Amino acid sequence: MAEFADKLAAKPLFYQRAYLGSLLPNYVKAGNLEKYYQRLTDFNFLMAKIQHPEFGVQALIDDFNLVDDYEALNHSKYNPEKVKVLNLIKSVFWMSADILERDKTQLAEQLWGRLAHLKTPEIKAILEGVQHQKAVPWLRPFTPCFTPPGSGxxxxxxxxxxxxxxxxxxxxxxxxxxxxxxxxxxxxxxxxxxxxxxxxxxxxxxxxxxxxxxxxxxxxxxxxxxxxxxxxxxxxxxxxxxxxxxxxxxxxxxxxxxxxxxxxxxxxxxxxxxxxxxxxxxxxxxxxxxxxxxxxxxxxxxxxxxxxxxxxxxxxxxxxxxxxxxxxxxxxxxxxxxxxxxxxxxxxxxxxxxxxxxxxxxxxxxxxxxxxxxxxxxxxxxxxxxxxxxxxxxxxxxxxxxxxxxxxxxxxxxxxxxxxxxxxxxxxxxxxxxxxxxxxxxxxxx
Incomplete structure (x- = not known):
C-alpha cells in the first residue's frame, strides 16, 4: 500500500484527480461497469482516495452511488451480485465514516471486522487482497467483531x-x-x-x-x-x-x-x-x-x-x-x-x-x-x-x-x-x- 501511495503521489496532480475522481463517472457513462467494479474493490484505490486531501470518505461514498446513476441511464441491469458487493462495501464506509475521518489507516480493520462473516467468493477475495496489501503490521480481526452491514x-x-x-x-x-x-x-x-x-x-x-x-x-x-x-x-x-x-x-x-x-x-x-x-x-x-x-x-x-x-x-x-x-x-x-x-x-x-x-x-x-x-x-x-x-x-x-x-x-x-x-x-x-x-x-x- 505504501509503495502504491508513493507512486501515485509522484504523479502530476491532474493524473491523481483523474485516477481518483473523474474516471469513475466516465466508466459508468460508457457502460464500462467492469472497470468501475474493479476500481471500487481495489483496496489500494480505496485507501488512496480517502487519504487524498481533495477527496476523502464522502467522495468515496459518492462513487459507490454512481451505480444507481448507471441504472437510471436505461442500460441493461448490472450484475446483481456485484451490485450487492458494492453496496456492502459502501455500507462499511457509511458505518465507519466517523472512525475513518479520525484515522484513515483503519480501513483494513473496518472491512475485516464488518465483512469477515460473509462467505461469498467476491467478499473473500477482497478481504484476502486487503490482507496482502496491508504493508505494515496490523491487528486483523479473526471474527466479525464490529456491527455488520444490514444491522440497521x-x-x-x-x-x-x-x-x-x-x-x-x-x-x-x-x-x-x-x-x-x-x-x-x-x-x-x-x-x-x-x-x-x-x-x-x-x-x-x-x-x-x-x-x-x-x-x-x-x-x-x-x-x-x-x-x-x-x-x-x-x-x-x-x-x-x-x-x-x-x-x-x-x-x-x-x-x-x-x-x-x-x-x-x-x-x-x-x-x-x-x-x-x-x-x-x-x-x-x-x-x-x-x-x-x-x-x-x-x-x-x-x-x-x-x-x-x-x-x-x-x-x-x-x-x-x-x-x-x-x-x-x-x-x-x-x-x-x-x-x-x-x-x-x-x-x-x-x-x-x-x-x-x-x-x-x-x-x-x-x-x-x-x-x-x-x-x-x-x-x-x-x-x-x-x-x-x-x-x-x-x-x-x-x-x-x-x-x-x-x-x-x-x-x-x-x-x-x-x-x-x-x-x-x-x-x-x-x-x-x-x-x-x-x-x-x-x-x-x-
Whole structure:
C-alpha cells in the first residue's frame, strides 16, 4: 500500500484527480461497469482516495452511488451480485465514516471486522487482497467483531460533548437538528453525515427542539427557561422569550404545524400557549396535578395532548383553551407522547416501561405495547401512521406495528439511554440521540 501511495503521489496532480475522481463517472457513462467494479474493490484505490486531501470518505461514498446513476441511464441491469458487493462495501464506509475521518489507516480493520462473516467468493477475495496489501503490521480481526452491514445502523454522528436530549428532522429529510446537555444545538447533513453548524445561545441544557414545516426555522427550549427561535438558513437567532410567567422550569416545547403558535409545558403543572408572531400568551391550560413531561399537537393545530407525572393524559381544545378528555391507564408517570399524522391516535410512553395507543375522539385505550426493560423515554410515529418507534433507558429502540401492536425490530447500538428519536417523512430512516453523546442514523427498512 505504501509503495502504491508513493507512486501515485509522484504523479502530476491532474493524473491523481483523474485516477481518483473523474474516471469513475466516465466508466459508468460508457457502460464500462467492469472497470468501475474493479476500481471500487481495489483496496489500494480505496485507501488512496480517502487519504487524498481533495477527496476523502464522502467522495468515496459518492462513487459507490454512481451505480444507481448507471441504472437510471436505461442500460441493461448490472450484475446483481456485484451490485450487492458494492453496496456492502459502501455500507462499511457509511458505518465507519466517523472512525475513518479520525484515522484513515483503519480501513483494513473496518472491512475485516464488518465483512469477515460473509462467505461469498467476491467478499473473500477482497478481504484476502486487503490482507496482502496491508504493508505494515496490523491487528486483523479473526471474527466479525464490529456491527455488520444490514444491522440497521447507517452512520454515527459525533460532535456533542454531553448527552443528546432531543432530535428533530426537516420535512425534506435532509437535515437533523440535535439539542444537548452541552447547551448547544447542532445541524447535520443527513446525506453526508457532516455537521453543518452549531447554534449557541442557551446557558443550560437544551431539552426540546422542533422544526417548522418549511424547514427554515427551529425553536428550542432550555433549562435556562428561555425559548429561542433560529433561522436555519442564516444560522442566526430570531428571538428569545424569557418564560418568567412560569414559576418553574419549562421542560417541553412544541409548535403548531404553521409555526405560529408554541405550547410550553412546565414543572409548575401548567401549559401555556403563545403566539409566536406577537410574543403574547394566548391560554393557560390547568388541570394536571403534577409536572407535565410531554406535549404533542395534532396536525391541524386544533388539539394539544399532554402527559404528566400524575399518570394521566389530557386532550385540550387549542381554539378555546378547554380540556376535552382525560385518559387514564398508565401505572406510572407518562413520559412521552406522539400523535399520528391523521390526528386520530396518540401514543404514550411511561415509566411503567409500556406504550399505549389511544383513540383521540373517544379516549379509548386501543393497545398496550410491552417489551422494553426500562422506562420509555421517547416515541415517534411514521408519517404513514403504520409504525411506532420507541426509545428507552434499556439502550435500545423498538419499531412496532401500530395496527397489531406487534414488535417488528429491536435496534441496538447505543451504549447508554436512548433519549430522542426523529423519523424522516418517507419513513425509511430514524435518527436517535443518546446519553452516550452521539446520534445514529438507522435504516428502518431493514
Amino acid at each position: 445502523v447507517l452512520r454515527t454522528l459525533k460532535g456533542h460533548s454531553d448527552s443528546v436530549n432531543v432530535v428533530a428532522v426537516t420535512a425534506d429529510g435532509k437535515r437533523a437538528i440535535s439539542g444537548s446537555s452541552d447547551t448547544t444545538l447542532k445541524v447535520w447533513d443527513l446525506t453526508t453525515g457532516e455537521e453543518l453548524f452549531t447554534l449557541k445561545g442557551h446557558s443550560d441544557s437544551v431539552n426540546a427542539v422542533v422544526v417548522t414545516t418549511d424547514g427554515k426555522r427551529a425553536i428550542s427550549s432550555s433549562k435556562d427557561n428561555r425559548i429561542k427561535g433560529w433561522d436555519l438558513t442564516t444560522e442566526k437567532a430570531l428571538f428569545t422569550f424569557n418564560l418568567e410567567s412560569h414559576t418553574k422550569l419549562v421542560n417541553v416545547v412544541t409548535v403548531t404545524a404553521d409555526g405560529n403558535r408554541a405550547i410550553f409545558a412546565s414543572r409548575d403543572n401548567t401549559i401555556k400557549v403563545w403566539d409566536l408572531t406577537t410574543g403574547k400568551e394566548l391560554f393557560n391550560l390547568t388541570g394536571h396535578t403534577k409536572l407535565i413531561n410531554a406535549v404533542a399537537v395534532t396536525a391541524d393545530g386544533k388539539r394539544a395532548i399532554s402527559g404528566s407525572s400524575d399518570k394521566t393524559i389530557k386532550i385540550w381544545d387549542l381554539t378555546t383553551g378547554k380540556e376535552l378528555l382525560t385518559l387514564t391507564g398508565h401505572k406510572k408517570s407518562v413520559k412521552v407522547l406522539a400523535v399520528t399524522a391523521d390526528s386520530n391516535l396518540a401514543i404514550s410512553g411511561s415509566l411503567d416501561n409500556t406504550l399505549k395507543v389511544w383513540n383521540l375522539t373517544t379516549g379509548n385505550e386501543l393497545l398496550t405495547l410491552k417489551g422494553h426493560g426500562k422506562l420509555v423515554k421517547v416515541v415517534a410515529v411514521t408519517a404513514d401512521n403504520k409504525r411506532v418507534i420507541s426509545g428507552s433507558s434499556d439502550n435500545t429502540f423498538k419499531v412496532w406495528d401500530l395496527t397489531t401492536g406487534k414488535e417488528l425490530f429491536t435496534f441496538k447500538g447505543h451504549s447508554e439511554s436512548v433519549n430522542a428519536i426523529a423519523v424522516t417523512a418517507d419513513g425509511k430512516r430514524a435518527i436517535s440521540g443518546s446519553s452516550d453523546n452521539t446520534l445514529k442514523v438507522w435504516n428502518l427498512t431493514t
